[in-house]
Amino acid sequence: MTAHLAWVKGLAGEIDAGRRLMDPIVRSVEHAGPQVELLPWLALLPGELHLWGGDLEGAVAWFWRAVRFAEPMTENWVTVRALPGLASALRRLGRLDQAWEQVDRAIALARKLEVPHALAEALEESGWLAATNDPALAEDLHHQALAVRIERGLRTFYVDSLEALAGLAAQAESFQEAGRLLAASDAARALMGYPRPVINQPETDATVTAVRAALGDDAFAAAWGEGAALSLDDAVAYATRSRGARARPSSGWASLTPTELEVVHLVVEGLTNPQIGARLFMSRAAVKTHLSHVYAKLAVANRTELATLAGNRTAKQSQPTS
Numbered sequence: 001m002t003a004h005l006a007w008v009k010g011l012a013g014e015i016d017a018g019r020r021l022m023d024p025i026v027r028s029v030e031h032a033g034p035q036v037e038l039l040p041w042l043a044l045l046p047g048e049l050h051l052w053g054g055d056l057e058g059a060v061a062w063f064w065r066a067v068r069f070a071e072p073m074t075e076n077w078v079t080v081r082a083l084p085g086l087a088s089a090l091r092r093l094g095r096l097d098q099a100w101e102q103v104d105r106a107i108a109l110a111r112k113l114e115v116p117h118a119l120a121e122a123l124e125e126s127g128w129l130a131a132t133n134d135p136a137l138a139e140d141l142h143h144q145a146l147a148v149r150i151e152r153g154l155r156t157f158y159v160d161s162l163e164a165l166a167g168l169a170a171q172a173e174s175f176q177e178a179g180r181l182l183a184a185s186d187a188a189r190a191l192m193g194y195p196r197p198v199i200n201q202p203e204t205d206a207t208v209t210a211v212r213a214a215l216g217d218d219a220f221a222a223a224w225g226e227g228a229a230l231s232l233d234d235a236v237a238y239a240t241r242s243r244g245a246r247a248r249p250s251s252g253w254a255s256l257t258p259t260e261l262e263v264v265h266l267v268v269e270g271l272t273n274p275q276i277g278a279r280l281f282m283s284r285a286a287v288k289t290h291l292s293h294v295y296a297k298l299a300v301a302n303r304t305e306l307a308t309l310a311g312n313r314t315a316k317q318s319q320p321t322s
Helices: 002-011 015-030 033-038 040-053 056-067 077-092 096-113 116-130 135-151 155-171 175-192 198-215 217-228 232-244 258-268 273-280 284-298 303-318
Strands: none
Touching: 002 015, 002 040, 015 040, 040 056, 040 077, 040 198, 056 077, 077 096, 077 116, 096 116, 096 284, 116 135, 116 155, 116 284, 135 155, 135 232, 135 258, 135 284, 155 175, 155 198, 155 232, 175 198, 175 217, 175 232, 198 217, 258 273, 258 284, 258 303, 273 284, 284 303
């Protein structure tokens, strides 16, 4: 009961209060030695509280404790719930290879164990990781996360998806869309009593500043007012429609992002994943993720099939037209 109350406090933005509630339990866990395995889920909440409050090293330490529960048989509920938070903390610390590794593991395990909350969080974290190098992939991943939340009724966390999509809209210079989504998210958070985690505030502030600078005060105020007037469901529908206006096809060559096309080109050249990563300034795990998306979009199973398909496409493109 105490742990549940601490979790609610954390979601409500009362991080210090949540940690005070957990302190006696944490001390007992830290002094329990091998018996800590009897209460593995207790490592999850300190990890989340440290992450939400911005203590990244502390978050990593606690999430690692949860992830290592019952080694080597770590395919369990505790592990899958801890992995997205671990990936988030690692990303924010700049340990991107490790973050990609853990988030890929989280997606696979969440699907295997059918844990929708963890799947949505893992897809969202993949979107944050992809945002710098491939905004189109990032948008797709954030929409996948939102779709899971909608399908499974995880309404509280719609706002996290809306804010992520707002950041990408601003990055794409769709500033009115970004302003409306941020305002809708703010309004829904206030209504639900689910404030933005402290760790996310600087990035949101930067997005708001960029949107205001691009639109000017009057247009910004208008967009913000329009977004604030949307219900949560209407805001989600708006985000989906906005994406549809610029979405690629879901399959075939036209569905590939510029980065995915570069990866295909380098695969055809015979480069390995580490070599592709070095060429494109991304981690091995990021290359692996791009390849998995390419395989799915082109309906191929491996590098050999991909190279053959790409070769056939090139041959057709080089044939003279009659």
